[in-house]
Amino acid sequence: MRSLRCSAAPSIWTTWAPNLSSRSPAVIAKIVVTPKPVVNDPQGITVKQGLATLGFREVSDVRVGKYIEVNLEAGSEHEARQRVEAMCKQLLANHVIEDYRFEIETDGRRR
Amino acid sequence: MKFGVVVFPGTWSDRDCGWVIDQVLGAELQYLWHKDADLKGCDCIILPGGFAYGDYLRTGAIARFAPVMEKIGEFADRGGLVWGICNGFQVLCEAGLLPGALIRNASLEYRCQWTNLVVERTDLPFTSQCATREVISIPIGHGEGSYFADPATLSRLEQRGQVVFRYCDAGGRVTSNANPNGSLHNIAGIVNARGNVLGMMPHPERCAEAELGGTDGLKLFRSVAENAMKVLAS
Structure with a gap:
């Protein structure tokens, strides 16, 4: 059972928010x-096959995921990390x- | 006996479920809007198929924040019957009411076809009208119905008999050829440990009248109609 139950769902919006x-x-x-x-x-496997067809035979594995950019305000980098970690979880x-x-x-600047 | 059918923005099987409940079964029907904060006295809650909130981020990921979901979680905790069909199954997994997740079909194709399912539990309120290990024929229609759980969760599900439906051939044999989406252990539907929350990818509401090619789905609706009141009373 996942730890995040739906009954706890609104907590995302009500948990401690940084003092901005x-x-x-x-x-x-x-x-x-x-x-x-x-x-x-299966997406990764299919893309790998496509690359092999194009001659990229050095490819041993492909994983397809997603990229998300979140703009936020944070008092410090540490705080930003904590908040983003919570968003991901x-x-x-x-x-x-x-x-x-x-x-x-x-x-x-990348951190 | 009152069925509640939840409607999220993007739900598409609500009217099909409603038709079976109202017109075929003759039971009381109540649609529940995703913003509703009470379940209006329903005895069984159905989360129907579709693309709740456009399946944004992941299937079911946003639907679990709907106000109605908090009430459904409480209802399930009290032992009320909750039945997730297709997208509803995905929502129940995202909400943590059922273990595991539904991922992209192994074929990468949207699969819309009849499937045979072997019924592995007939002691549940959802399946009491089925015979032991009966093979029922129910259509699927999904692109992300491949059931996944980590090995420990999977073995717990098997040990506790929480797999209710498994894709099989017409003779009831569970084979890889009969698996339409790459689900681990050919899983088509599971129940929680308590036995009151069922999730399944196939669509019983699409085969509840002979005109639609089969009536096996009606057995599940009849089972619920027979048992829901008893479940809540106990």
């Missing part, structure tokens, strides 16, 4: 969601079938 001031810098979270290695990925990725990773960009 008008000077809180805007950051961009660049999130990549991929199917877990144990999950069959609660909505952006389904932990049964997907893994996620992300980078935080502030002022155009």
Whole structure:
């Protein structure tokens, strides 16, 4: 059973929110969601076959996932990471079938 | 006996379910809008097929935040019957009311076809009118119906007998050829441990009248009609 029950769903909107001031810098979270290695990925297999047909025989594996950009305000990079982690856990990725990773960009700098 | 049929933006099988309940079964029907915050005295809640909220992000991922879902979670906790069909099954998995997830069909194709299902549990309120290991014929229509769960969850489901329907051939043999979507263990439908929340990819509401090619789906509706009141009273 997944830990996130629907009865707890509104908590996304009511959980602790950071104390933002008008000077809180805007950051961009660049999130990549991929199917877990144990999950069959028919899209990835098909793309791999397509690449092989084009002559890219060095390709050993392809996994097709999705890319999500989230613009948010955060008092610090640490805070941004915490918030984005929570977003991924609660909505952006389904932990049964997907893994996620992300980078935080502030002022155009990747962290 | 009152059935509640939930309607999300993008749901498409609500009227088909409603027709079976109202016109074929002759039971009381109540549509529930996704913004409804009460279940209006329904004895069984159906989450029908479709593309709730456009299947944005993942199938069922956004639907689970609908106000009606919170009430359905509470209803299920009290032992009320909740029945997810196709997209409804996907919503129940995303909501954590059933384990596992439904992923893209192994063929990458949308599959719209008749399937044979072996009924592995007939002691449930959803299947009491089926015979032991009966093979029923029910159509599917989905692109993301491949059931996945991690090995530990899968073995727990099997040990506890929570697999209710499995894709099979006409003789009841569970083979890979009979599996239309790549579901692990040919799983077409599962129930929670308590036995009151059922999720299934095939569409029983599409085969409840002979004019539509079969009436096996009606057995499930009749089972629920027979048992829902008893379940809530117990």
